[in-house]
Amino acid sequence: MPARVGVVMFPGTNCEHDVVQAVNGLGGTAELVWHGDSSLSGFDALILPGGFAHGDYLRPGAIARFSPVMEAVSRFAEQGGPVVGICNGFQVLTEAGLLPGALQKNRGLRFLCTTVDVRVESDRSVLTSGITPGTVLSIPINHFEGNFTCDAETLAVLQGEGRVILRYVDNPNGSVDAIAGVCNAARNVVGLMPHPERASDPLTGSVDGAQLLSSLLASALTAARAEVA
């Protein structure tokens, strides 16, 4: 049975169809979920895609965090369900407290829209489980607030527990320790700034992102089987 993936849409989200297409192309079944919905039953994994949820007013993710769907997302995550936030979705997950840290304006105050190399640092997360650590992936970034920051104590925990799952090879935005993606302590909630869905088809120039999304689909089915067992 294919993994059923809920793709959560807020007003202002704009990468949802790219994510749906990428997931479906990799053998999953993606379905859009509106931010006003409060039920997420039947999904094996959730993706919060990129965009500008609620116009990014106040701060990226600051208002989205209060959308009705977020309580359901939190419950899903608490129960061990795989949750991935891409770009704006990463910002929403940090604002919601499901992931540590915060995403500030890029160093140099430039909006960045380019393809970067990121190194997989750990295979212990729902998004990287099928990838050998050290693998370098070429994936687009597209953000103004992608400069990951956290206090020294949190950084030491992330490093010590191997929760920095992706690092930029050449840090484009000033992120502390070149962090491009992190996971929570249970490793089922992941946030990353690069857009794997935009590197999942040969037409887009790179298929490296498909490795990440395929790992997520495999993790989703494992999690779903664990729940049934």
Added chain:
Amino acid sequence: MAPAETYSVLVEVRLRPGIADPQGATIERALPALGLHGIAGVRAGKAFRFDIVADGEAEALAQGTVVADRVLANPVIEESSVTVTKPASS
């Protein structure tokens, strides 16, 4: 108990000390071009104003602080201060 009154609230949000502020730094670098010298330590922030109906200044401050802490500031990188003023008419 004091009767309910409308209080004006000002919340100022700024980045915590030590958090890089590229916006403030950019403004600071632009000042000499305008002939404005000797200015240092520019930090950019946000200000929010709203009214609260509350029973007394202490309650207005408490409610304003909840708004500041839960919504207006991200405690990971920002801190805030809340100032409450009574309307001039009262």
